[in-house]
């Protein structure tokens with residue numbers, strides 16, 4: 600049964616079935632280190648422009664950096680020119696990640712307007728040329744992340760997954776929506792299941808998994824080999840261990856307490872400060888704090904105050920105070 604089988608992509612056996620999705624502006628080295636510690640079986644970089652790498656853009660090249668403790672890690676590339684994608688794959692290969700992933704799913708207009716991301720779902724010929732060029736250019740196993748088609752009248756997931764397998768792709772990740780759906784509607788489990796029936800390489804399902812129950816349901820209903828989790832991991836790295844336990848048939852571990860959430864949030868803050876310096880860290884952490892404190896008592900008041908703070912020491916003091924007062928019952932009177 601798919602639920603018990605070890606997920607192996609290429610020659611790499613993963614410890615678990617739950618993968619962190621690539622998320623631009625989120626899945627930097629710090630976040631990846633955190634979720635690896637909390638049980639993600641594989642982490643992905645933010646999407647990286649192949650053009651930027653080939654042009655030697657400093658900021659793009661800097662995105663390739665990762666630490667050993669993040670392994671196994673996949674670096675995701677975006678582009679529409681087979682030669683540029685191949686050259687970019689060679690540059691990435693020097694950093695020796697465990698996988699290279701190709702982005703055939705980004706629906707943003709600034710990306711599809713240049714023929715990249717989900718736009719490739721409309722051009723199977725160009726897709727083939729990109730896949731072939733990249734697979735030829737690197738010894739590192741290559742995976743493909745895609746949506747199921749451009750729109751509901753042009754579903755290409757089966758055709759493209761098959762083609763990808765024939766061209767040497769080692770695993771496909773299917774976000775069960777069309778590009779034109781963006782994030783609306785529900786991800787189609789049916790299409791993920793059909794792709795699984797069509798190919799022999801590992802199929803990773805993706806879309807709307809925000810609980811251990813949904814993670815298990817995706818595996819059991821589609822037969823997919825693994826599940827990729829994006830938004831469900833924001834401020835919530837615990838989801839990976841919870842999903843893994845639930846899939847094994849155990850009760851999922853207790854959800855983290857408020858104290859644990861703020862503790863991790865503070866640890867995340869310190870990592871950001873160390874890596875980015877005060878100005879960037881304060882800004883970077885605002886969205887993360889929002890995610891960590893989502894649904895917590897008096898969270899919105901806390902967030903409003905923190906959004907106006909410019910000094911990290913002030914933010915961290917406020918978070919600690921919040922943690923103490925809530926735990927002792929001061930903020931909302933429970934305890």
Ligand SMILES: Cc1cc2nc3c(=O)[nH]c(=O)nc-3n(C[C@H](O)[C@H](O)[C@H](O)COP(=O)(O)O)c2cc1C
Pocket residue numbers: 620621622623624625644645646675702704705744774805806807808827828829830831
């Ligand atoms: C903030 C954000 C940034 C994203 N950036 C990327 C990206 O860089 N590359 C990519 O392939 N998908 C990207 N995605 C899509 C996710 O990887 C994933 O396919 C999608 O969110 C559906 O999964 P989920 O419902 O678990 O979030 C992004 C999604 C979000 C919310």
